[in-house]
Amino acid sequence: MSQPPHPFRIHNFRAYWVSRLCMTLAQYGMLLIIGWQTYNIARDSGLSVAASSGQLALIGLLQFLPLFILTPFSGLAADMFNRRTVARLTVALQMACAALLAWLTWSDQITHTGLFGVAILLGIARAFAGPALSALAPNLVPKASLPQAIALSSIAWQTGMIAGPAMGGYFYAWVPALPYAASFGLFAISLAALTTIGDVPRSVTQAARRPIGQILDGLQYVVRNKMVLGAITLDLFAVFLAGATALFPVYARDILEVGEQGLAQLAMAPAIGAVITAAFFSFFPIRTRVGPKMLVAVAVFGVATIIFGMSTYMPLSLVMLFIVGAADMFSVYIRQSLIQLHTPDDKRGRVSSVSMMTISASNEFGDFFSGTLAYFIGPVLAVVLGGAGAIITVAVWSQLFPVLRTTRTFDPPEEFLDSDQERLSSGEKR
Structure with a gap:
């Protein structure tokens, strides 16, 4: 019996892996700085440590509600519509959020209102991105190659989770708008990689779930x-x-x-x-x-x-x-x-x-x-x-x-x- 192909030998999976890595780097870099700016704005305006911590609570809530409420509907969207299209739309939305925050930070117009609004949009994007990307992955490789593909996908996520915050913190210390600009570029790479994924097989049972x-x-x-x-x-x-x-x-x-x-x-x-x-x-x-x-x-x-x-x-x-x-x-x-x-x-x-x-x-x-x-x-x-x-x-x-x-x-x-x-x-x- 011949050995199954390594996932990286398959173009669609390579593109998927690059997209997920870049998107995770950008997400975790942005989320860290959003919390940092939210807290600093509160402290610089004279609020106490406790009151400023309450602003961080709002950021958590505003990200949680879209994820929790939209999970059943985002799963339905991933099964009813083209998963590549759903994934591309979510990356494009996150890309727009990064551009907005970069401009607001660069022009010194960043406020709690802007940060809270973007937190909601990011929650919506992440709610739809998760099911679409998770359901897309098994369509990209032969069944025998799937365990390796899952492991490689986890490596991309873990790497992004480690390097993303480091990127955000160190870039912010250099130029405050730089983490968002870098996230914009990473989202752009992620979107471009997703665009190169060709047609993938899809079963009727998946669409009907x-x-x-x-x-x-x-x-x-x-x-x-x-x-x-x-x-x-x-x-x-x-x-x-x-x-x-x-x-x-x-x-x-x-x-x-x-x-x-x-x-x-x-x-x-x-x-x-x-x-x-x-x-x-x-x-x-x-x-x-x-x-x-x-x-x-x-x-x-x-x-x-x-x-x-x-x-x-x-x-x-x-x-x-x-x-x-x-x-x-x-x-x-x-x-x-x-x-x-x-x-x-x-x-x-x-x-x-x-x-x-x-x-x-x-x-x-x-x-x-x-x-x-x-x-x-x-x-x-x-x-x-x-x-x-x-x-x-x-x-x-x-x-x-x-x-x-x-x-x-x-x-x-x-x-x-x-x-x-x-x-x-x-x-x-x-």
């Missing part, structure tokens, strides 16, 4: 399966409570006093921890005591968040954020593996949709929660209490979902395997 119904069906299964429900909600509440990333501008300016370059380092530290952990697991996968290890990882995530919240020493803060990222990836690795292997083949897509919505809730809405809490009790106490909340979540979830404590391997129960095999052998469509 009903994402809203799939999400509801997946939600019903999640509620019934205690393993899947426990794993998804553990991450949801832990990250929601202990989301310190929204408060990086507060720490960079007023607590650690490290400026724009320090802001970039704060944003990079957890991403580097996550990448190194993921690379480690690619060579040395976990095989035993997976449930207890996931609970411990979330607890470590909470402890590191508490220490970061109390730290006023930059090296210690960076180490704790590195641990935060590593512990988060540790738990994500176990959680995703458990969800995939404990979900029947015919429901994996729908359960994944539910998981994606909870990730959006824990990240973007978690930013809103952290900023709001900082407004009322101050940023340091907000971060510390958030980390404590993650630890409490572990204790509570280990009692509510004892299956998380007793799961030793990734292997699902034998009766699950038997029923899943029956569905596959009977030719049930999925």
